[in-house]
Amino acid sequence: MSGYLITLATIIAINAIVACGLNVIVGFAGQISLGHAAFFGIGAYSAALLATKAGWTFWAALPCVIAMTAFVGLLLGIPSLRVREDFLAITTIGINFIVEAVFNNVEFFGGALGMGGIPRVALFDFKLRGTEFFYLCLAFLIIVIAACWWLTRCWAGLACFALREEEAAAASVGISPVRFKLLAFVIGTAMAGLGGALYAHFMRFISASDFAFPLSVSLLSMVVVGGIGTLWGPVLGAVIIGILPEVFRPIIDYRILFYTTLLLLMIRFQPGGLLGENSAARRVLAKMLPRSQS
Amino acid sequence: MINCRLHRPSSIQYPVSRIQNMQLFVEQLLNGIATGAIYALVTLGLALVYGIMRILHVAHAAVYTIGAYAGLLFFNLTGNLLLAVLGSMAVCALVGVAIERFVYFPLLKHPPFVPLIASIAILLSVEELCRLIAGPQILTFPAELPFPEFLVAGVKVTSTITAVYCITAAVLGLLWVVTTKTELGRAMRAASQDMAVADAMGINSHLIVSITFVIGSAVAAVAGILVGIYFNQVYPTMGAIPAYKTLALIVVGGLGSVPGAVVAALLLGMAETLLIGYADIPLPRDALAFIAMIGMLMWRSQGLLGSR
Amino acid sequence: MTRPLLEMVGLSKHFDGLRAVDDVSFRIEPGEILGLLGPNGAGKTVCFNLISGVYKPTAGQITFDGRRTDGLPPHVIATLGIGRTFQIVKPFAHLSVIENVLAARGISRYPRLSKIWSGWRTVHERREALGLLERVGLAGLAERRAGLLPLGNLRRLEIARALAVGSRLLLLDESFSGLRHEEIAQLEDLIRAIRAGGQTVLLIEHNMRVAMGLCDRLVVLDHGRKLAEGSPAEVRADEAVIEAYLGRKGREHVAGRA
Numbered sequence: 038m039s040g041y042l043i044t045l046a047t048i049i050a051i052n053a054i055v056a057c058g059l060n061v062i063v064g065f066a067g068q069i070s071l072g073h074a075a076f077f078g079i080g081a082y083s084a085a086l087l088a089t090k091a092g093w094t095f096w097a098a099l100p101c102v103i104a105m106t107a108f109v110g111l112l113l114g115i116p117s118l119r120v121r122e123d124f125l126a127i128t129t130i131g132i133n134f135i136v137e138a139v140f141n142n143v144e145f146f147g148g149a150l151g152m153g154g155i156p157r158v159a160l161f162d163f164k165l166r167g168t169e170f171f172y173l174c175l176a177f178l179i180i181v182i183a184a185c186w187w188l189t190r191c192w193a194g195l196a197c198f199a200l201r202e203e204e205a206a207a208a209s210v211g212i213s214p215v216r217f218k219l220l221a222f223v224i225g226t227a228m229a230g231l232g233g234a235l236y237a238h239f240m241r242f243i244s245a246s247d248f249a250f251p252l253s254v255s256l257l258s259m260v261v262v263g264g265i266g267t268l269w270g271p272v273l274g275a276v277i278i279g280i281l282p283e284v285f286r287p288i289i290d291y292r293i294l295f296y297t298t299l300l301l302l303m304i305r306f307q308p309g310g311l312l313g314e315n316s317a318a319r320r321v322l323a324k325m326l327p328r329s330q331s
Numbered sequence: 332m333i334n335c336r337l338h339r340p341s342s343i344q345y346p347v348s349r350i351q352n353m354q355l356f357v358e359q360l361l362n363g364i365a366t367g368a369i370y371a372l373v374t375l376g377l378a379l380v381y382g383i384m385r386i387l388h389v390a391h392a393a394v395y396t397i398g399a400y401a402g403l404l405f406f407n408l409t410g411n412l413l414l415a416v417l418g419s420m421a422v423c424a425l426v427g428v429a430i431e432r433f434v435y436f437p438l439l440k441h442p443p444f445v446p447l448i449a450s451i452a453i454l455l456s457v458e459e460l461c462r463l464i465a466g467p468q469i470l471t472f473p474a475e476l477p478f479p480e481f482l483v484a485g486v487k488v489t490s491t492i493t494a495v496y497c498i499t500a501a502v503l504g505l506l507w508v509v510t511t512k513t514e515l516g517r518a519m520r521a522a523s524q525d526m527a528v529a530d531a532m533g534i535n536s537h538l539i540v541s542i543t544f545v546i547g548s549a550v551a552a553v554a555g556i557l558v559g560i561y562f563n564q565v566y567p568t569m570g571a572i573p574a575y576k577t578l579a580l581i582v583v584g585g586l587g588s589v590p591g592a593v594v595a596a597l598l599l600g601m602a603e604t605l606l607i608g609y610a611d612i613p614l615p616r617d618a619l620a621f622i623a624m625i626g627m628l629m630w631r632s633q634g635l636l637g638s639r
Numbered sequence: 640m641t642r643p644l645l646e647m648v649g650l651s652k653h654f655d656g657l658r659a660v661d662d663v664s665f666r667i668e669p670g671e672i673l674g675l676l677g678p679n680g681a682g683k684t685v686c687f688n689l690i691s692g693v694y695k696p697t698a699g700q701i702t703f704d705g706r707r708t709d710g711l712p713p714h715v716i717a718t719l720g721i722g723r724t725f726q727i728v729k730p731f732a733h734l735s736v737i738e739n740v741l742a743a744r745g746i747s748r749y750p751r752l753s754k755i756w757s758g759w760r761t762v763h764e765r766r767e768a769l770g771l772l773e774r775v776g777l778a779g780l781a782e783r784r785a786g787l788l789p790l791g792n793l794r795r796l797e798i799a800r801a802l803a804v805g806s807r808l809l810l811l812d813e814s815f816s817g818l819r820h821e822e823i824a825q826l827e828d829l830i831r832a833i834r835a836g837g838q839t840v841l842l843i844e845h846n847m848r849v850a851m852g853l854c855d856r857l858v859v860l861d862h863g864r865k866l867a868e869g870s871p872a873e874v875r876a877d878e879a880v881i882e883a884y885l886g887r888k889g890r891e892h893v894a895g896r897a
Contacts, residue, residue, distance in 0.1 A: 069444040116629055123586060126387060126447055127578045128628060131621035134575065138618040192748045193755040199742040202731035208713040209691065209723050210804050211746035250575070254451055261448060294459035301452035305434055308445045314733075 043167050047239060049279035050174040051232050056259040056271035057181050058228025063257070064266030065185075065194060066221035067201030068118065069126040072133035073256050076226040078140060078248025080106045080233020085152040085243055095158040095238055099231070106230025107223045114222040118215055133250045140245035151244025158238045174235055178272070181228055186268055188224070197221050201266075258300050264312030273311060357484045359604050365492050367600020368499035369561070371593045372554035374577040374584075375506070376427075376547025378592035381581060383523040383543045386435055386443070389450040389578070392570030393457035394430075394548045398423045398555030399565045400461055403472050412474050416556055420549040427548025428541050436537070454574055461567040469566040472559040491561050498557060502550055503593065509546075519543060523587070572617055579624035585637020594635055599623065642705065644669040644808060644839050645690065650699035650709075652685055659685040661863040662699070667808070672830065672840045674854035676847075676874075678883060681860040683843045684726055687810050690841075691723045692716040704807065718750055722805025724797035726812040726843075732786030736777055739785050739796055740768040743803035768803075775799045775829060791822050798826075802833070809833065811842040815849050827853055851875065859883070 059073045083105045087098040117128045140146045147153075157164045158173065165173055188194040196217045199207040204214050237243055255278060263274025281299070285292040311318040373395055380388040401422045405415035430453060438446045476494040480487060510516035522529040522539045530536050559565045580599060584591030599620055607616045627634060643666035652660040660682040667673045675683045688694045690701060692713040701709040708716055722743075731739050741759055744767060748754040772778040775795040780788070785796060794814050801809050811830070815823055823846075830840055830853060844850040850857065851871040859866040859874055861883040867874050874880055 063444070067442070069447070071447075116625070120628060121586075122443060123381075123385065123387065124582060124628065126444065127582050128625065130575055131579060131624050134621050135618055135625070138615055142615065190758045190760055191756050192745045192759050195738070195742050195745060195759050196749055196755065198734060198738075199731050202733060203729040205693070205713075206725065206729035206731065206800070207742070209717055209725075210743040210800060211714050211717040211749045212742075213712070213714040213749065217749075254448075254455075257444075257448060291463065294456060294463065297452050297455040297459060301434075301449055301456060304445055304449045304452065305438065308438070308441050 040167060043171050045279065045283065047171045047174055049275050050171065050178050051235050051239065052256070052259065052279060053272045053275035054174070054178050054181050054235070055229045055232035056256050056263075056275050057178075057185055058225040058232070059256050060225075060260045060265065060267075060271040061185060061188065061197075061228070062221050062225035063260055064270070065188065065201065066197040066218055068218055068221065069122065070129045070222075070225070071126050071250075071253050071257065072129035072131070072136075073225070073229055074248045074250065074252035075133045075136035076106050076110055076229035077233045077236070077252070077256075078136060078243075078245070079109050079226075080230030081237040081243050081248070082140060082146055082152065082233075083230070084234035084237040085155050086146075088155050088238070089152065095234065099234055102234045103227050103230045106233065107227035110223050110226030111219065114219050114226075118218040118222060130250065130253075133248075133253050137245050137249050140248070147244070149244070151242060153242040155237050155241045155243070157241070170239060174239075177231060177235065181231070182268065182272070184224075184228075189268065193217070193220060261308070261310055262300070262303055264310030264316070267310070267312040270310055270312045277311075354484065354486050357486045360601065361483065361486065361488060361492060363601035363604035364597065365495045365561075365600070366604055367597035368495050369554060369558055370573075370577070370580065370596035370600050372499055372502060372550055372557065373573050374580045374592045374596045375502070375554075375589065376551045377577045378581050378584070378589045379543050379547045382587050382589060383519065383526075383540055384431075384435065384439075386446050387450065387578060388430075388435075388547075389447065389574050390430055390453035390457070391427075391547065391551060391577070392574035393454045394423050394427050395551040395555040395558075395573060396457060396461060396567070396570040397426055398548075398552030399472075399559040399569060400465060400555075402552065402556035403470060403559060403565050406472070406474055412476070415474075416553060419552040419556060423548040423552035423555075424545040427544040427551075431541060431544045436540075454570060458567045458570065465567070467567060469564050471563050472556075472565055473563065474560050476560060495557060495561065498553065502553065506546070506550075506589075515539075515542065576617065576620045579620040582624045583620075583627045583634055585634025588634065588636040591634055591636030643667060644704060645841070646702045647686075647690075648700050648702070650686070650689060650701065651697045652682075652689055652694055653697045658863045660689065660696075660860075663860065663863070663865045664699075665858045665865065665868055667839060667841055669839050670834065670837065671855040672834050672842065672853060674850040674857045675841060675843045675860065676845075676850055676857055677860035677866070680862070682863040683860055684812060685863075686860070687723065687812055687841075687843065690716075691721060691810060714749070717746060717804050720805060720807030721810065722801035722803070722808070723810035724794070724801050724812050724814055726816070728790065728793040728797055730785040730788070730793055730796055732784070734785055735782050736785050736788070736796060737765070737768050737772065737781040740771050740799050740803055741765075743800040744768055746804050771799045771802050774802065774832070776825065790817050791819065794818065795826075798829070802838075805838065807839065809838055809840045811840060813843050813845060815844060815846050823849065 055073065055077050059070060062068050062070045080102050083102040084095070084098055087093040087101060088095065113132055117125055120128065141149055157166060158170065159165065196207070196212045199210070199212055200214055200217050208214055259274030259278045260271050261274070262277055263272065264270030281296055282292055285295050288295065307313070307316055309316050376394070377388055377391045380386060380391065398419050402415045402419040405418040406412060409415060434449050434453065435446050438449060476490050478490040478494040478497060480490050481493060482488070510519060518529070518534045518539050521532065521534055522536045526536045558569070580595045581592045584593070584595035603616050603619055606619065645667040647666070648664050650660055650663045651658065663686065675686060677683050685694065689696050689709070692708070692711050692715065696709045699709070700707060703719060703721065708719065731742060734742065741764060744764055745759065748757070769778055769781060772781055775798050777792060777795050777799060780792065788796065798811065798814060801811070815826060818826065827849065834840060842854070854871060856869060857871055857874045858868045859880050866879045866883055867877040
């Protein structure tokens with residue numbers, strides 16, 4: 038497989054991991070997050086710092102990176118999730134801008150020049166590059182999806198779904214809204230942190246502008262296009278949004294316009310996403326596939 | 332921009348540096364108020380729409396950008412600034428209502444992030460359209476604003492600054508009169524309090540919503556043209572920062588409170604100019620709005636003038 | 640005399656000068672069906688919201704089984720064994736009927752961080768949930784998406800959910816609203832069966848015939864204040880109550896007929 042395709046596939050896999058995290062927050066628990074890229078960035082910068090300044094290996098640093106990102110998610114989630122839904126969207130946008138500004142201006146994070154020289158991931162002295170690194174990302178993606186699947190089957194997940202549907206009714210059956218929103222937020226940001234660590238070791242150079250607000254919009258688009266709240270939606274969304282710019286490369290100047298118009302049409306006419314219930318895609322597929330005898 | 336001129340009365344001896352500091356301060360203050368006034372004009376439409384529809388109309392910044400471009404276009408075609416302003420207001424009103432009818436209204440039954448994403452998609456699409464149609468370069472808007480110059484405490488206030496003050500005051504005043512003294516205003520206030528009740532009282536809520544968009548978009552057009560002339564810059568992404576800064580402003584002012592948004596805008600304009608001029612903060616000035624917002628949320632979540 | 644299950648003393652709730660509930664005191668004895676009546680705007684649902692923790696009282700106390708509960712948040716009050724329905728039904732629309740009840744079954748798990756990670760799709764849980772659905776007559780619709788149900792079934796679903804939670808006290812808010820004749824009779828039987836099982840019921844009801852026939856005792860509110868408390872017969876004859884419902888002319892009319 039050509040190097041270019043592998044790179045694309047790796048980026049898609051990393052985006053899918055981060056999008057799955059966002060799906061837990063937005064799709065499972067029904068909370069808007071328009072600042073998810075900030076946590077992706079926190080994961081990436083933590084990994085970069087531990088690798089370059091402390092000399093830790095990827096494997097040693099990983100639990101730390103995930104924990105740190107989840108911890109920041111907890112800290113920022115506590116004030117954000119106590120406010121009304123409308124506030125939450127704006128607060129998360131604000132978090133994205135502020136975190137990006139911090140990375141861009143504070144010298145410890147390399148400032149506007151970013152951080153470079155991040156080593157590759159090594160497995161038993163064997164440096165992973167190209168296809169092998171892609172398989173590593175794929176493996177993590179499968180773990181993340183398994184975690185999401187398990188979440189849907191445990192009481193924590195059921196509580197999040199109930200919360201998403203009707204907060205007052207959920208409270209009346211013993212579900213603490215703040216606690217479970219926070220739980221979803223922490224899980225989602227932890228997944229973003231994992232994606233960030235992989236990203237840092239893949240790109241080997243990161244800067245604040247990689248984690249700006251447009252990426253948050255992109256991630257949310259992946260979740261929306263694929264199907265909010267579904268298990269495979271974020272993966273499908275990551276694939277589509279990852280491939281689209283390449284597909285439209287011939288009309289390169291009109292690419293972004295096409296892409297944003299597509300997003301607009303998608304959200305206007307199919308807000309449930311491609312895998313959502315009653316989506317046109319599902320109905321078409323239902324017609325095409327043989328009906329089961331009932 | 333404001334020029335600084337030393338003015339030393341002969342009868343009193345002041346140290347030169349103190350006069351310079353004073354004049355610098357006054358200059359910054361006047362700049363800050365002007366910036367705040369512009370923020371207020373841009374935020375106004377967003378606050379009005381949120382108040383009546385509970386939708387975060389990020390695409391309002393797209394209307395503002397279209398206002399600047401349309402104003403420039405009409406000005407270049409006719410050479411008359413007033414015509415350009417009126418033409419631009421008409422265009423923006425149409426765009427605003429189109430967004431409301433074709434995008435927001437059908438999406439009302441969905442969770443709020445759905446119209447929000449649509450709004451963001453509209454903003455990004457408009458940016459791209461402007462870039463493709465008018466080019467990515469910064470265009471100039473060399474119009475003369477027919478407003479007088481003043482001298483305040485030895486500082487010259489240019490016609491542009493005077494224009495900003497006068498136009499903002501006029502718009503706010505007009506809006507105040509309409510909302511408090513007319514039938515339309517009463518209907519708007521009723522609909523923003525409780526649309527179901529307003530409907531039951533015979534008010535055509537949908538029409539009121541559309542009128543709100545017309546008003547907000549027309550004001551955005553004026554704001555866009557004013558900014559274009561003030562900074563002499565019109566470019567495709569000129570709406571990006573205002574889009575998110577105005578969101579922070581309506582939170583600080585109190586979600587649903589239009590006067591609160593105006594006050595917050597004025598305060599932010601002054602804070603940005605004075606703080607960045609005098610204090611040495613490592614963060615960019617645009618982050619101030621969000622820091623203020625998060626601070627407000629933690630201190631007083633209903634904002635400056637919002638109600639619980 | 641047995642300790643009352645729930646006692647409200649001097650309970651008040653003011654909203655910006657509007658006294659929705661004003662110095663109301665009453666008690667609920669274990670095992671009884673108490674009806675909370677009153678014209679529209681009397682403050683009945685506000686009382687429910689005060690008991691279930693949605694509102695904090697402006698003044699007064701609520702004691703449940705000897706424990707002060709005013710000011711506790713709704714999810715904590717639910718864990719005490721108080722379940723409620725809502726006047727405007729709030730089903731978990733995208734979940735199935737049985738999933739709605741299963742969500743309520745989680746009440747014993749949600750408070751502890753360690754217990755929320757086990758699976759809910761177990762045979763045991765399903766059986767328990769189906770049992771609750773059978774009691775309200777919805778077992779046949781277990782897999783149907785809750786959002787598709789008509790109002791009558793949605794009310795029953797609310798009750799099933801409340802049953803899962805309300806092992807000690809059930810708060811039913813206008814559960815008979817919008818039901819047809821047969822459904823009303825079924826629901827009356829259900830509530831009597833619930834009481835027979837040892838649970839206490841507090842219900843808000845507009846339908847006077849149902850309230851008089853079903854409840855052991857009644858509390859009547861008007862404009863936030865308590866008008867009367869007693870057996871159905873006592874309340875029916877109470878002049879203040881008649882005046883509140885029928886107006887002064889009505890009272891004279893009734894007095895003239897008596």
